[in-house]
Amino acid sequence: MNIDVISLFPEMFTGPLDQSIIQRARNDQKIRIRLINLRDHAHDRHRTVDDRPFGGGPGMVLKPEPLFEAVESVRTPESTVLMMTPSGERYSQAVAEELSEAEHLILICGHYEGIDARVDTLVDKKISIGDFVLTNGALPAMVVIDSVVRLIPGVLGDCESPTEESFSSGLLEYPQFTRPASFRGMDVPDVLLSGNHAEIARWRKMMALERTRAIRPDLLERKTETHISHEPGTTREN
Ligand SMILES: C[S@@+](CC[C@H](N)C(=O)[O-])C[C@H]1O[C@@H](n2cnc3c(N)ncnc32)[C@H](O)[C@@H]1O
Known part of the structure; x- marks a missing residue:
């Protein structure tokens, strides 16, 4: 399985994805994980990825252009695009099982107040990992990756059967x-x-x-x- 993660904090993933069963799955080439820094898809001098919300209100919203470009840089007809958001479907083992059959997952991690709603048009499934709000989508993405990867046939040893x-x-x-x-x-x-x-x-x-x-x-x-x-x-x- 190929996994692409689009985040403003790719460094957050080093550690959790470099240990234990996930690391072994990477070494055995059962999965390939790429971390994409959203800022690499912002083209102004300040590498701007966010802006104030139309209609007013607090905080900043992730702009559509860098996210569209980032997704389109890796998306293929086989891709399943996931957005981490508290407004998504509640994550469960059943969803993990369904996703473990995908060929290619693209995970979009939000930050600040959230993500411009036009990005929804790129997304196959919005996922919430629970009824609470985190500062950004990196931890939810790691939860999804960990729970999905361990269900891929051959990733767990016999004595670790799920x-x-x-x-x-x-x-x-x-x-x-x-x-x-x-x-x-x-x-x-x-x-x-x-x-x-x-x-x-x-x-x-x-x-x-x-x-x-x-x-x-x-x-x-x-x-x-x-x-x-x-x-x-x-x-x-x-
Ligand atoms: C501070 S949150 C934005 C919350 C948003 N204003 C709301 O009320 O729904 C910033 C980002 O963290 C991620 N996030 C926070 N809590 C989450 C959860 N329970 N499940 C999935 N993603 C979450 C999302 O990617 C979200 O865009």
């Missing part, structure tokens, strides 16, 4: 334990030491349901709704 983790089944993940079996008076549940795989699977399913019900009941509601729409007349959770 199939059983939170959200992949519509539930939060069950609690995990490792050695020692007893620590400061806290014992690992007996079932996990039993070697009975059917019992372990049952326990994990029950714990995942219990945890989801306590922390994220909205996920269960969504899961039930999905089931109802796929299996008319049933309200089973699985």
Whole structure:
């Protein structure tokens, strides 16, 4: 997968994209990431990328010309153009899964008050990483890149498989334990030491349901709704 990031702060990406699984995916050429400095597409003496909003109001807005030029410098018919914005679709594992099948992602990171609305015409999907406001789009872009890249086949090793983790089944993940079996008076549940795989699977399913019900009941509601729409007349959770 090719990934182009358009940002005013390309330096913010060094570090997060140079470590661990993302770095390994880059070394193995599963992904190629290019960082594009938006200012390189501003052509006046001051390399201006922003201006005051028409109609008044506080702050500055990213101008359309440098953004159009930056996107058009890398866009191909295979590209999916994403804009990081609090006014976007709420990001989720389902969106990450969909994006992991793309050939080429172009991520536009905003700054200041936001982005001239005409840039929307370049964009396939607007993404919000949550109901809060950050100073610029670099962190949201890194969140998207990290969550998408780990889903590309072959990026995670066998022992890092994403199939059983939170959200992949519509539930939060069950609690995990490792050695020692007893620590400061806290014992690992007996079932996990039993070697009975059917019992372990049952326990994990029950714990995942219990945890989801306590922390994220909205996920269960969504899961039930999905089931109802796929299996008319049933309200089973699985
Ligand atoms: C200060 S924010 C602009 C907020 C904008 N005035 C608004 O009210 O929606 C600057 C940039 O940070 C990024 N950003 C901030 N919060 C975000 C979020 N929750 N999800 C995605 N991008 C975000 C966007 O790229 C945005 O253009």
